[in-house]
Amino acid sequence: MAGLPVLLAPRPAEAQEPGSAAEVLDAIDEQEADVARRLRALSEAVPAARAFAGSLLADQERHREERRSIRRRLGLPPGAAPPAEGSDLRSLGALRSAQEALVHAHAEGLPALGDSWAVDRLARHMVELARHLAVIDLWIEAEESRG
Amino acid sequence: MAEGGPARRRREVVVALARGAGVAAPVLGLLEGGRTAALPAGEETDMAVLQAAVALEHQAIALYDAGLGRGLFPAGLRVYAVEFRGDHLGHRDTQVAIVEERGGRAPEARRDYLFGPLGSGEQLLRQAVEIEGAAQQAYTTLISQIRSRDYLLSAAFILVDEVRHLTVWRRVLGLRIY
Secondary structure, three states, X not given: OOOHHHHHOOOOOOOOOOOOHHHXXXXXXXXXXXXXXXXXXXXXXXXXXXXXXXXXXXXXXXXHHHHHHHHHXXXXXXXXXXXXXXXXXXXXXXXXXXXXXXXXXXXXXXXXHOOHHHHHHHHHHHHHHHHHXXXXXXXXXXXXXXX | OOOOHHHHHHHHHHHHHHXXXXXXXXHHHHHHHHHXXXXXXXXXXXXXXXXXXXXXXXXXXXXXXXXXXXXXOOHHHHHHHHHXXXXXXXXXXXXXXXXXXXXXXXXXXXXXXXXXXXXXXXXXXXXXXXXXXXXXHHHHHHHHHOOOHHHHHHHHHHHHHHHHXXXXXXXXXXXXXX
């Protein structure tokens, strides 16, 4: 019955078993870069989104710096530069999907860290990113209600 | 560094709500002490966190039951209230199952919770912000104390839900969300 809690957990069916701490941090770097590209593209296309995008990008910058500290603490090498690719950059729906993937990368990664300080830091990042995701959801709902 | 007034006030609210929900002493002490405190690692700590989390979920469910039962949620917001109540039921059931799988006994819901005045939709929403904020802060504080991988994974996704709840209610009340 050791797997029972995982089966009962209120999380998406596609959630992955976490790998090593290095893999977790690499995946977060990559997913965060994808979200950042989309935020920049949207803020260019939608001036009203600039303040929101700027706030999220500033949070991401702080998170990146703290992840560097986590890597140092865990004795991991610096992360590689994430690939610069992505399609549909100005799509709000695609931004939402990318942000959700970033949140899930954090949630799924926590068990792989093996260090309570690192778990605390990444969990606090996850809280901020989940809030960003909720704001994007509200943005999408507002757009839909406007038709 | 000394904690500032608003942060101290938030912590006091979280501790008061956790105490009202029936959260037991070891975890209350951690919530009072913030991130510098720590519980001893091990199965007992996981169980203490689980018991506290179930108590907080009972409290949140009771608030939504009260609001929905009295028709206090404005019509356009009932859909959120129903969704969030469902989330809390899922969180409770998941964590009760984990407690029982580990041979423990989860706390029952209290018969009465001391909510603030609930005479209007706005009062209810302000209470929801306090309860959801307390849940978010409690899970955020406690998650690094969890030692088992499966419960840590579940708690992470529960915390993501709590953040969504709080963000939606803060937006409805015109409070800052980013």
